[in-house]
Amino acid sequence: MIDIPTIPWCALAPELAVATWILLLLVATLCVPAHRQSVLSHLAVLGIVVAAGLLVWASQHPSASGGTAMLSLDRFGGYFKGLLLLATAVVIVMTRLPRQLLTHVGAFYLLLYTALLGALILVSVNNLLLLFLGLELLTFSLYIMAAYVKTDPRSVEAGMKYLILGSVSSGFLIYGIALLYGMAGTITFTGVRAAFANTQPTPVAGQVGLYLILAGLGFKVAAVPFQLWVPDVYEGAPTPVVAMLSVGSKMAGVVAMLRLLDGLVAPVQWVWTPVLAVISAATMLYGNLGAIPQTNIKRLLGYSSIGHAGYLLMGIATATPESAAAISYYLLAYLCSNLAVFLVVVIVGGATGSDSLDEYRGLSRRSPGLAAAMFIALLSLAGVPPLAGFVGKLLVLLSAVKGQRLWLVAIGAVNVAISLYYYLTVVKRMYLEAPNTSSSIRITPLAAATLAALVLGIVVVGVYQQPFLAYIRSTL
Amino acid sequence: MPSLLFSTPHLAWLMISPTHYVRLSAVLFAIGLMGLMTRRNVLMILLCIEVMFNAANLAFVAYARAWGNLDGHVVVFFIITVAAAEVTVGLAIAILLARQLKTLNADEVRLLKW
Numbered sequence: 014m015i016d017i018p019t020i021p022w023c024a025l026a027p028e029l030a031v032a033t034w035i036l037l038l039l040v041a042t043l044c045v046p047a048h049r050q051s052v053l054s055h056l057a058v059l060g061i062v063v064a065a066g067l068l069v070w071a072s073q074h075p076s077a078s079g080g081t082a083m084l085s086l087d088r089f090g091g092y093f094k095g096l097l098l099l100a101t102a103v104v105i106v107m108t109r110l111p112r113q114l115l116t117h118v119g120a121f122y123l124l125l126y127t128a129l130l131g132a133l134i135l136v137s138v139n140n141l142l143l144l145f146l147g148l149e150l151l152t153f154s155l156y157i158m159a160a161y162v163k164t165d166p167r168s169v170e171a172g173m174k175y176l177i178l179g180s181v182s183s184g185f186l187i188y189g190i191a192l193l194y195g196m197a198g199t200i201t202f203t204g205v206r207a208a209f210a211n212t213q214p215t216p217v218a219g220q221v222g223l224y225l226i227l228a229g230l231g232f233k234v235a236a237v238p239f240q241l242w243v244p245d246v247y248e249g250a251p252t253p254v255v256a257m258l259s260v261g262s263k264m265a266g267v268v269a270m271l272r273l274l275d276g277l278v279a280p281v282q283w284v285w286t287p288v289l290a291v292i293s294a295a296t297m298l299y300g301n302l303g304a305i306p307q308t309n310i311k312r313l314l315g316y317s318s319i320g321h322a323g324y325l326l327m328g329i330a331t332a333t334p335e336s337a338a339a340i341s342y343y344l345l346a347y348l349c350s351n352l353a354v355f356l357v358v359v360i361v362g363g364a365t366g367s368d369s370l371d372e373y374r375g376l377s378r379r380s381p382g383l384a385a386a387m388f389i390a391l392l393s394l395a396g397v398p399p400l401a402g403f404v405g406k407l408l409v410l411l412s413a414v415k416g417q418r419l420w421l422v423a424i425g426a427v428n429v430a431i432s433l434y435y436y437l438t439v440v441k442r443m444y445l446e447a448p449n450t451s452s453s454i455r456i457t458p459l460a461a462a463t464l465a466a467l468v469l470g471i472v473v474v475g476v477y478q479q480p481f482l483a484y485i486r487s488t489l
Numbered sequence: 490m491p492s493l494l495f496s497t498p499h500l501a502w503l504m505i506s507p508t509h510y511v512r513l514s515a516v517l518f519a520i521g522l523m524g525l526m527t528r529r530n531v532l533m534i535l536l537c538i539e540v541m542f543n544a545a546n547l548a549f550v551a552y553a554r555a556w557g558n559l560d561g562h563v564v565v566f567f568i569i570t571v572a573a574a575e576v577t578v579g580l581a582i583a584i585l586l587a588r589q590l591k592t593l594n595a596d597e598v599r600l601l602k603w
Contacts, residue, residue, distance in 0.1 A: 142564050149571050153578055160582050166589040167600050172582045174598075177534055180575055181525060184541035187568060188518055191548035191561075195511065198556035200564065245601040 023074040024086040026067035027094055028133050034060035035126045042119030050118050054109050057122040061102045068094055081201045083140040085272075088488040090137035092341060093268050096348055097136065100260045101129050103352045106463045107253040107359045111455075121161060128154035128257060132265035138272055141190045141200040144226075148186065148233065151265060152179045155258055159250040171249025178242045179232065186229025192222030202276035210280040223284050226273070233266030234322045237295040244303070247315030252362055255311060256355035259318045264344050267325050271337055274329060282332055289330035294424045297323030301431040310358055311368045313435065314351075317394060320432055321347055327425060328409045331416035334489050339408035341485045346393065346401035346474055353390035353467040356460065357383055364454040373439060375448025382461070383454060384443045386468050393471045395436040396429050401474035408482075510551035517544035531586065531593045535579045542572040 131151030138144045160172020196219040197208035232239040300319030307313040328340040365372045377384035393402035413422045521540035546565045553561025
């Protein structure tokens with residue numbers, strides 16, 4: 014007798030809405046004439062609103078998850094689903110700005126939605142097969158999006174580099190999953206966890222499998238030594254794609270690591286945590302030192318995102334409920350700050366046609382509002398109080414102190430100073446140097462409103478930590 | 490296996506067990522990884538990645554045989570589909586690369602600092 018599990022459709026509502034919208038966008042892309050492309054972006058935004066509404070509704074209908082279910086549809090995942098929907102909405106706003114991806118915007122939204130669906134699966138993953146499928150859905154969409162500007166050789170090159178290195182890491186991941194399956198005879202997290210708990214000593218194949226899976230996920234979050242693609246892809250790919258890559262993709266990878274650590278690796282944490290601590294230190298140093306000589310803002314932000322991956326890995330290496338809360342808070346702060354920075358990059362890049370740091374000379378005189386938003390967002394990324402990024406870094410460092418990893422905390426603290434230096438060189442260009450031209454940069458009302466909302470988010474999340482922290486702790 | 494050859498005790502080492510397949514899959518994985526690092530043509534790199542995926546397929550089938558359950562077989566179907574999708578995207582981008590940069594040599598693709 015086959016036991017057919019009941020499917021919690023209510024709890025799955027956001028994913029189902031996104032999947033439905035993928036089909037809707039596919040049809041709409043074919044039907045909508047070329048001069049009515051704005052209909053498609055309205056449809057895309059509507060999809061996010063519907064999915065967000067269903068997410069709130071679904072959280073009122075808790076489902077019995079965990080166990081052998083393929084997805085754990087709990088509130089912890091719900092929090093990150095909300096953040097992912099927010100990030101996607103901002104990316105859609107970026108594509109609406111002047112001189113961004115004017116051709117075939119419908120297909121772009123389609124890919125954005127498939128990437129979103131992959132990320133939604135990853136943040137609630139509870140099965141090794143779904144871990145692989147969610148990751149592939151997310152990265153395949155991003156490969157195509159990175160190479161989206163077919164006429165720009167740099168975009169194509171970025172797509173190719175991302176695809177090759179991404180596929181190799183998928184190969185590591187799937188071979189690691191094969192080894193775990195060989196050890197446990199099942200692909201559910203609980204089954205593999207039980208196999209680890211019951212086998213003494215831990216089989217070598219199981220350990221190798223765990224390291225291979227770590228390599229596959231390390232690529233997603235841009236951890237050393239799997240970070241080589243980051244600066245090139247960030248520089249070559251269209252900026253809205255880079256925003257999705259740096260926020261959505263990284264968040265999904267980090268949360269999948271947390272899920273694995275909690276659901277599968279828990280009995281043999283000693284396999285992962287020391288390695289993660291070393292990787293974290295190397296990642297922070299590589300990202301922050303590599304950012305210093307950069308002359309292209311997107312490349313600089315690529316290195317900066319590697320640096321942030323280091324802090325997130327520090328939280329994962331600590332592996333306590335407290336560090337999970339710290340990571341959740343850090344990701345919220347990182348989302349607001351990074352999206353605000355990328356929104357400014359999109360606006361300035363659209364107006365000047367270049368992503369060189371020289372374009373930011375005298376931005377405060379050309380466009381004071383834009384410069385102020387960039388200033389606040391960069392300071393938040395650097396971790397200056399009282400902004401959101403500061404609290405995120407503080408919480409991660411505090412959890413690492415309690416986890417008795419003082420050497421890692423020391424490296425993290427040094428890196429705050431290093432990152433402050435290169436973020437401030439951008440600020441120096443904006444405020445102290447004379448502009449190349451005196452013409453002001455035009456900002457559409459939509460972009461201004463989104464930017465204001467993100468900056469407000471940075472300040473509010475930084476000043477009123479308690480409600481956010483209390484909510485995050487309640488989801489754990 | 491009730492064959493006369495394999496039931497003969499002094500020839501038992503000839504018996505091919507799932508372990509052999511797993512070892513073969515590890516060798517395949519290593520071959521794919523080596524090819525990936527030594528080959529410079531984008532098409533060859535994509536082929537090497539396929540070899541790595543198929544090494545995982547072989548391991549899954551062998552382990553599924555050893556455990557006597559179907560999970561591994563199911564995963565293999567998904568991997569085959571995903572690998573097909575991956576090579577489709579890869580070849581499409583390779584065509585764009587050949588059109589834009591007139592080369593498929595990974596060493597000559599260096600508009601962005603590597």
